[in-house]
Amino acid sequence: MSKIKVTFEKLKEANKSALIPFITAGDPHPKDTVQLMDTLVENGADMIELGIPFSDPMADGPVIQRASERALNNKVGIKDTIKLAKDFRKTNKETPLILMGYANPIEAIGVENFIQLIKEAQIDGVITVDYPPEESREFVKKLNEQKIDSIFLLSPTTEDERIKLIAEQASGFLYYVSLKGVTGAANIDIKQVSEKVNNIKKYSDLPVAVGFGVRDADTAKSVAEISDAVVIGSRIVKEIEASEKNHIFSNVKKLVESMKNAIDSSKAQ
Amino acid sequence: MQPYDLPDEFGHFGQFGGTFVAETLIEALDELREMYTKYKDDPEFLAEFHSDLKHFVGRPSPIYFAERLTKQSGGAKIFLKREDLNHTGAHKVNNTVGQALLAKKMGKPRVIAETGAGQHGVATATIAARLGLECVVYMGSEDVKRQSPNVYRMKLLGATVVPVESGSKTLKDALNEALRDWVTNVSNTFYIIGTVAGPHPYPMMVRDFNSVVGKECLEQMPEIANKQPDAVVACVGGGSNAMGIFYPYIEHKDVKLIGVEAAGEGIETGKHAAPLTSNSKIGVLHGNRTYLMQNAEGQIIETHSVSAGLDYPGVGPEHSWLKDSGRASYVAIKDDEALEAFHNLCKVEGIIPALETSHALAYAQKLASQMSSEEVILVNLSGRGDKDINTVANISGISL
Ligand SMILES: Cc1ncc(COP(=O)(O)O)c(C=O)c1O
Numbered sequence: 001m002s003k004i005k006v007t008f009e010k011l012k013e014a015n016k017s018a019l020i021p022f023i024t025a026g027d028p029h030p031k032d033t034v035q036l037m038d039t040l041v042e043n044g045a046d047m048i049e050l051g052i053p054f055s056d057p058m059a060d061g062p063v064i065q066r067a068s069e070r071a072l073n074n075k076v077g078i079k080d081t082i083k084l085a086k087d088f089r090k091t092n093k094e095t096p097l098i099l100m101g102y103a104n105p106i107e108a109i110g111v112e113n114f115i116q117l118i119k120e121a122q123i124d125g126v127i128t129v130d131y132p133p134e135e136s137r138e139f140v141k142k143l144n145e146q147k148i149d150s151i152f153l154l155s156p157t158t159e160d161e162r163i164k165l166i167a168e169q170a171s172g173f174l175y176y177v178s179l180k181g182v183t184g185a186a187n188i189d190i191k192q193v194s195e196k197v198n199n200i201k202k203y204s205d206l207p208v209a210v211g212f213g214v215r216d217a218d219t220a221k222s223v224a225e226i227s228d229a230v231v232i233g234s235r236i237v238k239e240i241e242a243s244e245k246n247h248i249f250s251n252v253k254k255l256v257e258s259m260k261n262a263i264d265s266s267k268a269q
Numbered sequence: 270m271q272p273y274d275l276p277d278e279f280g281h282f283g284q285f286g287g288t289f290v291a292e293t294l295i296e297a298l299d300e301l302r303e304m305y306t307k308y309k310d311d312p313e314f315l316a317e318f319h320s321d322l323k324h325f326v327g328r329p330s331p332i333y334f335a336e337r338l339t340k341q342s343g344g345a346k347i348f349l350k351r352e353d354l355n356h357t358g359a360h361k362v363n364n365t366v367g368q369a370l371l372a373k374k375m376g377k378p379r380v381i382a383e384t385g386a387g388q389h390g391v392a393t394a395t396i397a398a399r400l401g402l403e404c405v406v407y408m409g410s411e412d413v414k415r416q417s418p419n420v421y422r423m424k425l426l427g428a429t430v431v432p433v434e435s436g437s438k439t440l441k442d443a444l445n446e447a448l449r450d451w452v453t454n455v456s457n458t459f460y461i462i463g464t465v466a467g468p469h470p471y472p473m474m475v476r477d478f479n480s481v482v483g484k485e486c487l488e489q490m491p492e493i494a495n496k497q498p499d500a501v502v503a504c505v506g507g508g509s510n511a512m513g514i515f516y517p518y519i520e521h522k523d524v525k526l527i528g529v530e531a532a533g534e535g536i537e538t539g540k541h542a543a544p545l546t547s548n549s550k551i552g553v554l555h556g557n558r559t560y561l562m563q564n565a566e567g568q569i570i571e572t573h574s575v576s577a578g579l580d581y582p583g584v585g586p587e588h589s590w591l592k593d594s595g596r597a598s599y600v601a602i603k604d605d606e607a608l609e610a611f612h613n614l615c616k617v618e619g620i621i622p623a624l625e626t627s628h629a630l631a632y633a634q635k636l637a638s639q640m641s642s643e644e645v646i647l648v649n650l651s652g653r654g655d656k657d658i659n660t661v662a663n664i665s666g667i668s669l
Contacts, residue, residue, distance in 0.1 A: 056445055059449075079566060180452060182453065
């Protein structure tokens, strides 16, 4: 069974939602990435999404764009991202690790090579933002052969037929993009998200994670109530960006803790 | 012979093209494809389109025999398809009129566009003004600087111009930003892409709207030159003016099709914008698979060209297909060669060409000198150079 699945089953037994923070590899500096990942786990991350820097992140808002630019200025690309993931695995074998990125870097180093490398780094899942199911059948097949989950996005405009199609190719979990827009955009409408998540669940038994607009603990709490996982990206990346160098880890710790407490309090009653 | 019928229903030209976008855009693209399929052969829509091209744009554009240029080059006769005479000064408006009409049919009150040289932005702002649509144009901040007359033009026409500060601050980044706007405002917004790139159906749709250029040439060439051309030459940024003139000639196998990319400071320097000529690797950007300038790890690399409209690291997927299939060939012209051709056309023919177009002109002159006087070259004079006078003056050390 995949680590992602095991994690979701454990959380389900405990009646909890998962906290999935996102950071970009190599931001603010490659030597910080593993320590940041450890900090996320120590303070409640159930899984980690690690962003692969890309020069043209067209689905990302300004915060994650800038993180990508900083990482690229540090010369961190797809290969270093995988290396950093491997370093993280030296001391953490349990926490599911998901790579999130765009198709071009993966194709540039070669799909087979990419899959080989991430298998060695014990990566559990991949989100390729600009690979819709129609264009990624071969890729998904190859990931599945290596027991790596392929995670797909669903959007507020995804129609039922398409939810079915995507659910058939997806594994690990489904990632519901909670708003029309890019990462880090405006606040989300919980009622609408709740309806959508329930609708998705009609077509799939996979856990549903919600992300793209969760910016504070209150929102995290309400999202946790209606879904299986809360993805927090721009808010954490922003914290990293805004923090003075020697406060990055303590600030991220505080932020993740507060998110975790909010999420854990959601289904308690 | 099998008729040319690409792309397939998924927008593939062989291994190129397709729909590589985040899920957030799929629904919008489905809707667009459906509506375009519905209207592209609809007699009423086409009548409206052609009426606008005639009365608003001023089509058909003439073909002009460049007699003095021909003499100077010494060889094949050079004919110019005068897209510079269109309203707004370039071929871009053909596509813009088509897409804006579609936006109107789809009930979208707001249009957005990306622009490099500003020609597409101006064309979009123009048609938006005419149809009463709100218009937002994204433009790399580098391009805002070097194409300032067009920025002001767009503002005069009532458009909002948003300078894009991310990445290399040029056309590709403007496209990223426009895509981001589109996902955010998808319900009321139509994205008018300005070249034959982007996800399906854009490469096909933009080609179709621009193919009015080649269709007119098919009729005009026998009248003015007594024959179809031996070679058709067009500059290639994303490739819309080239596809527009190439497309109707694809099945005329004895007509050579030649696309001219920007060699910038020279292919060997790495400072260029010529993905096809420099043998770049295949990659995925802006919704399609195509030849793409990138480093070993798939990061898109910065391009260099004196002309903002050619400063793009990719190329429309159909050009990648035409290259691989051998039906078209691609060459590149350097900044200084293009500038020379620019000045030359001003003096010899009394036409100020766009810097983009000047690349095609420079190559056409080289080619003409290797051909016989019985032979005929048709150049797509894609736009006029008024927008470029600041750039050219600057390079010549003159302040206006
Ligand atoms: C006059 C002119 N020609 C050519 C181009 C290049 O675009 P394309 O390759 O799509 O024709 C531009 C782009 O701005 C332009 O303004």
